[in-house]
Amino acid sequence: MLPPFDFFEHRRACQRKQTERATRIASLPSAYLTPVSSRERTILQEPIESLVRDVHSGSLKPIDILWTYGKLAIRAHEKTNCLTEVMLPEAEEWAEQEVNLKGPLAGIPISLKDSIAVKNFDVTVGYSCNTGKPYAQDGIMVRILKDAGAIPYVKTNLPVTLLSFESTNDVWGRCTNPHNKNYSPGGSTGGEGALLAYGGGRIGIGSDVAGSVRAPAHFSGIYSLRCSTGRWPKMGMNTSMPGQEGIPSVFSPMARTLADLVYFSKSVISMKPWNYDHSVHPIEWREDQELDAKQKEKFRVGVMRTDGVVDPAPACARALEQVIAALRAEGHEVVDVSPPSPYEALVIASTLLNSDGCKTFRSFFRTGEWDDPGAAQMNFYMKMPRPLKYVYYLWVKYIRRDDIWAGLLLNWHQKSAFEQWKWVAKREAYKARWHDWWQNEAKLDFMLTPPNATPAVPHDGMKDAVSSCGYTFLFNLLDYTCGIIPVTHVDKTQDQLPSNFRFRDLNGVAQGAYKHYNADAMHGLPVAVQVVGQRLQEEKVLAIMTRIEEALDQHGGRYELLAIE
Numbered sequence: 391m392l393p394p395f396d397f398f399e400h401r402r403a404c405q406r407k408q409t410e411r412a413t414r415i416a417s418l419p420s421a422y423l424t425p426v427s428s429r430e431r432t433i434l435q436e437p438i439e440s441l442v443r444d445v446h447s448g449s450l451k452p453i454d455i456l457w458t459y460g461k462l463a464i465r466a467h468e469k470t471n472c473l474t475e476v477m478l479p480e481a482e483e484w485a486e487q488e489v490n491l492k493g494p495l496a497g498i499p500i501s502l503k504d505s506i507a508v509k510n511f512d513v514t515v516g517y518s519c520n521t522g523k524p525y526a527q528d529g530i531m532v533r534i535l536k537d538a539g540a541i542p543y544v545k546t547n548l549p550v551t552l553l554s555f556e557s558t559n560d561v562w563g564r565c566t567n568p569h570n571k572n573y574s575p576g577g578s579t580g581g582e583g584a585l586l587a588y589g590g591g592r593i594g595i596g597s598d599v600a601g602s603v604r605a606p607a608h609f610s611g612i613y614s615l616r617c618s619t620g621r622w623p624k625m626g627m628n629t630s631m632p633g634q635e636g637i638p639s640v641f642s643p644m645a646r647t648l649a650d651l652v653y654f655s656k657s658v659i660s661m662k663p664w665n666y667d668h669s670v671h672p673i674e675w676r677e678d679q680e681l682d683a684k685q686k687e688k689f690r691v692g693v694m695r696t697d698g699v700v701d702p703a704p705a706c707a708r709a710l711e712q713v714i715a716a717l718r719a720e721g722h723e724v725v726d727v728s729p730p731s732p733y734e735a736l737v738i739a740s741t742l743l744n745s746d747g748c749k750t751f752r753s754f755f756r757t758g759e760w761d762d763p764g765a766a767q768m769n770f771y772m773k774m775p776r777p778l779k780y781v782y783y784l785w786v787k788y789i790r791r792d793d794i795w796a797g798l799l800l801n802w803h804q805k806s807a808f809e810q811w812k813w814v815a816k817r818e819a820y821k822a823r824w825h826d827w828w829q830n831e832a833k834l835d836f837m838l839t840p841p842n843a844t845p846a847v848p849h850d851g852m853k854d855a856v857s858s859c860g861y862t863f864l865f866n867l868l869d870y871t872c873g874i875i876p877v878t879h880v881d882k883t884q885d886q887l888p889s890n891f892r893f894r895d896l897n898g899v900a901q902g903a904y905k906h907y908n909a910d911a912m913h914g915l916p917v918a919v920q921v922v923g924q925r926l927q928e929e930k931v932l933a934i935m936t937r938i939e940e941a942l943d944q945h946g947g948r949y950e951l952l953a954i955e
Contacts, residue, residue, distance in 0.1 A: 393757045394757040395757075396756040397756065397757040397758040399756065400519075400560070400756040400757065400758060400759055401758075403518040403519075403521040403522065403561070404518055404521075404560045404561050406521065406522070407512075407514070407518075407521050407561050407562065408562070411473070411474070411475070411476060411562075414476045414479075415464060415467070415476055418460075418464070418476075418478060418479075421457040421460075421461070422457060422460045422464055422478060423464070424461070426458075426461060426462070426954075429454075430454075430457070430461070431954075433450075433454065433455055433458045434458060434459075434462070434589065434954055437647065437649050437650055437653070438498050438592050438593060438650050438653055438654065439649070439650075441455055441498060442494065442495060442496050442497065442498065442539070445491060445496040445497035445539075446491075446492065450497070451497075452485045452491065452496070452541060453482060453485060455497050455499060456478070456481055456482065456485060456497075456499050456541055459499040459543065459590060459591055460478045460481070460499070460543055460544075462588070462589050462590040462591075462954065463501070463543065463544050463585060463590035463591060464590075465588070465590065465955065466568065466584065466585050466588035466590030467585075467590070469566075469568060469571075469588065470565055470566045470567070470568050470571075470575065470584040470585075470588065471547065471562070471563050471564060471565050471566060472546055472547050472565050472575070472580075472581040472584040472585045472588070472590070473544050473545070473547065473581065474504040474544075474545045474546060474547055474548075474561075474562045474581065475504070475508070475511045475512070475544065475545040476544055477508065477511065477542060477543055477544060477545070478543055478544070480510070481499070481541050481542060481543040484536065484542070485541050488536050489536045489537075489539050489540065489541055490536065490538065490539045491539055492539070493537060493538040493539030493540075494538055494539065494657035494660055494661070495538040495539045495540035495654070495657050496538075496539030497539060497541065498539065498540050498541065498592070498593065499540070499542075499543040499591060499592075500535055500540040500541065500543070500591070500593050500595070501542075501543065501544050501545070501546055501582060501586070501590075501591045501593075501594035502531075502532070502542055502544075502545050502546065502594065503545070503546055503548060503578075503581070503582060503594070503595060503596045504516070504545045504546060504547065504562075504581070505548065505552070505597060505627050505628050505629060506529060506531055506532065506545065506626065506627055506641075507525045507527075507528065507529030507531075507532065507626045507627060507628065508525065508528055508529070508532050508542055508545065509524075509525055509527050509528045509532075510524050510525070510526075511524055511525065511545070512524055512525075513525060513627070513628040514559075514561050514562075515548065515550075515552065515628050515629065515630055516547075516548055516550035516551075516552075516560075516561055516562065517550060517559070517561070517630070517754040517755070517756075517759070518560060518561050518756055518759060519754050519755075519756055520628065520754070521561060529625065529626020529627060530623055530625040530666050530667045531595065531623050531625070531626045531641065532626065533626070533666060534623060534658065534661050534663055534667075535658075537661060538658065538660075538661050544585070544590075544591075545581075546579070546580075546581025546582045546584075546585055546594065547559075547562050547563075547565040547580060547581030547584075548577065548579065548580065548581060549577045549578050549580070549765075550630075550755075550759070550760065550761065550762055550765075551630050551751045551761070551762050551765040552577075552578040552597075552599070552602070552629065552630040552631070553578070553599075553600070553630070553751065553762065553764065553768070554577045554578060554762040554764045554765060554852050554856075555574060555578075555580075555605040555609070555764075555842075555847060555859070556574040556576075556577045556762065556764070556849065556850070556851070556852050557574065557576070557581055557584075557606075558760070558762065558849070559760065559762075560759055560760045564849065565580050565581050566584065566849075567584065567609060567610060567846055568584050568588040569587070569611065569846075569914055569915050569916065569952065570846075570912075570914065570915055572848055572849065572911070573609070573846040573847065573848050573849070573912070573915060574609060574846050574847050574848070574849060574852075575587070575606055575609055575610045575846070576602075576605040576606025576607070576608065576609035576610055576846065577602060577605060577606065577852075578596075578602040579594075579596025579597065579598075579602050579606050579644065580606050580609075582594040582595075582603075582606060583606025583607060583609060583610030583612060583644070584610055586610070586612045586644060586645065587611050587646070587916075587952050588952060588954075589646065589951075589952065589954035589955075591646070592645060592646050592647070592650050593643065593645045593646075593650055593651075593654045594644045594645070595641055595642070595643060595644065596614070596641070596644050597627070597629075597639050597640065597641045597642070598639065598640055598641075598642055598862075598866065599631075599638070599639035599640075599743065600637070600739070600743070600859050600862060600863040600866055601616075601841070601842070601861075601862025601863060601866070603615075603616055603643075603644055604616055604841050604862050604874045604920065605841065605842060605859075605862060606644070607644060607841070607874035607918060608842055608845070608846075608876070608917070608918040608920075609842075609845065609846035609847075609915070609916065610846075610916060611876045611916030611918075611949065611952060612644060612645065612646055612874075613644070613646070613648050613650075613651045613873070613874060613875060613876070613935075614642065614643065614644040614645070614651070614873065614874045615643055615644075615651060615655060615871070615873045615874075615928065615931065615932065616642050616862075616865065616866075616871065616872040616873070617640050617642045617643075617655075617871060617928055618640070618869050618870065618871050618925045618926045618927075618928070619638050619640050619669075620670060621659075621670070621673065621871075621926055621928055622640060622641050622642055622643075622658070622663070622670070623641060623663045623666065623667040623670055624639070624640065624641050624667065624669050624670075625666075625667045625668075625669060626667075627641065630754065631743075631750045632750065633750070634743065634746070636739075636741075636742025636743055636745055636810070636813070636814065636817070637739050637742050637743045637863075637866050637867060638869075643658070646951065647951070648875070648935055648936060648939055651873075651932065651935075652936065655928060655932060656675050659673075659674065659675045659928075660675060662674075671926070673926065675929065676929050677929075679927070679929040679930050679933075680929040680930070680932070680933045681933075682930070683835075683933035683934050683937070684933045684936070684937065686835070687721070688721055688723060689717070689722040689723065689835040689836065689934070690725070690833060690834055690835050691714075691717055691722055691723065691724045691725070691834065691835060691836060691837070691838060692725060692726075692727035692729075692832050692834040692836075692837045692838070693710070693724060693725065693726050693727060693837070693838050693839075694729060694732070694838070694839040695710065695726060695839075695840075697732040697736070697839075697843075697860035697861050698731065698732055698733050699732065699733050699736060699794055699858070699860045699897070699899050699900065700843035700858050700899055700900040700904075701843065701900070702840040702844075703843060703844045703845070703885070703887075703904070704884070704885040704888075704909070705844075705845055705878075705880045705881070705884075705909065705915075706840040706841075706842065706844065706845065707840070708881075708884060708885060708917070709840070709877040709878050709917040709919055710838060710839075710840055710919055712877055712878060712942070713838060713875075713877060713919050713938060713941075713942065714838065715945060715946070716938070716941040716942050716944070716945040716946060717938065717941055719941070719944070719945045720941045720944070724838075727832050727834070727837070729824060729827055729828075729832070730820065730823045730824050730827055732861075733794065733797070733860070734820060735820060735860070735863070735864045735867050735868070736798070736857075736859075736860045736863060737797055737798060737801070738813060738816050738817050738820060738867060739817075739863050739864070739866060739867040740798065740802075740857070740863070741801050741802070742810075742813050742814070742817060744768060744772065744802075745809075745810050745813065746804060746805075747772055747773075747804025747805075748768055748769045748772045748773075749804070751765065752769060763850050763852055763853030764852030764853055764855070764856030766853070768856060771799065771802050772802060772803065779802070779803070782799065783796050783799045783800055786799060786898065790898075792897045792898050793897075794897035794898065794899055794900075795897055795898030798899070821867070821868055821869075824868055825924075828924060835934075836921060836922060836930075836931070836934050837921075837922040837923075838919055838921060838922070839861050839919070839922060840861050840919065840920065841861055841862060841918050841919065841920040842858070842859070842861055842862065843861065843903045843904075844858075844904070844907050845880050845912050845915045845916065845917050846912070846915050846916075847906050848906050851906045854901075854903075854905045854906065855902045855903045855905075855906065856902070857898075857899045857902065858899055858900070858902055858903035861920065862920070865920075865922060868925070869925050870922055870923060870924055870925055870927075871922075871923045871924070871925065871926065871930075871931045872921065872922050872931070873920070873921040873931045873932065873934075873935045874918050874919075874920055874921075875918055875919055875921060875935055875939060876916050876917070876918045876949040877917060877918055877919055877942070877949055878916075878917050878949065879913075879914050879915060879917060879950075880909060880912040880913055880915045880917060881909070881913065882909045882910045882913040885909040885912075886909045887907065887909070893905075916949070918949075919938075921935050921938065
């Protein structure tokens, strides 16, 4: 139906999907609706590796694990609106008939970002135009998971456009943070963040093009790994930007605990995903790299305290210092570093990601469909007439004297193929400079950075903070392997802004981020750090994350997960 008449079709589609979800939940068997039993609480405390052993030995049935986590997933949804498709009845059938119960993930329920294809279910990506179009077959990712023994049981919420650190859309509604309902759980894989943080699952899969598995881990208090391209399957999905390869998106694992993240990552690689998906490099799990990182006595650690665009807020700086102190106490060498300009990366990456003039992700909207406020801001500046935008650029640069915001505005327009190739060349030259700096100047084992300048943003806060993504976006451009470790929580006493803080002296990007920093309102929200390796170093980064958590155990204590109700 053509605009504007598709408005009515949009409203009907959203109502239909929400009614369908509510009906599915209401009609679930009593096993998913009763209080958590003592046996189920025992299951909830077991790492997935232990659960798999019990399934293999026959001492635990997959259905018992599914009932346990299905029950908690429904509770998590009631609190946070984290679920999209509720697949529990089908999951029971898959557990009996389809999944390989001798595989490395035998009997483990796994949650999936809504964009992942599961047979007989829609892949809406938050757009109403994608409803009522169930996929005939499982996508490649789901085929791998079932062959490994995992049981897909729910799909999770995300933002329309997939270009936000929030997770809201008209089809499924707004997902909230389980620590504080007034804040975002992150995005674009925010539903996973909320579900896993609440305890409604142990492992899940999301995607990341600018921080979309890392921001939810930081905002919600879980663990995630941003894999390099080619290490993790990417086929069998839907997206808001098909064909966008300037900054490739990657699918990657998320987990409630670090031990589960390690075991899950290792298990998927053990399935030889390159035999399923042409885009995956044929690289086995490299035990030698994992062992080297576990046994090395003294690391050389580089700390990037700021991206030069938005300095980290007190809570994020404190979390970083906590990890630095723990590593130094263990005898590691920790040094501040000044790598090639992260701001330059932000300009290149944002230009490449939206080189189509925001046309692709806008093409799926129907009349009256709610738009993510951050994506709407990007589109607003993209559509501004270029003469007017240039005048605005001159005002920002020479009157406001804000070179940071002006530099982002200067090239913010649709690119021709000729222009796109020039920006790709800039990207490759920048990546080469970083590699040379890391290998020959800094000579690091790994880096530490904040995952974001602030903890979670309040709902609709991305309208202002949309460009404050440099700490994660940088490593999408570089295609480096990154992990997120939750460290602490915002403390309203320790994390206040200093008395000499001057908001009006900040650049435009920093103002958008700090507009929403309030230690009193944010009290109790999670705060994480980002661990960075070079490209295709998943084994090494996971082993280093384990070493860091062990150091925190000895010096100040590890992060305390949200208690399961």
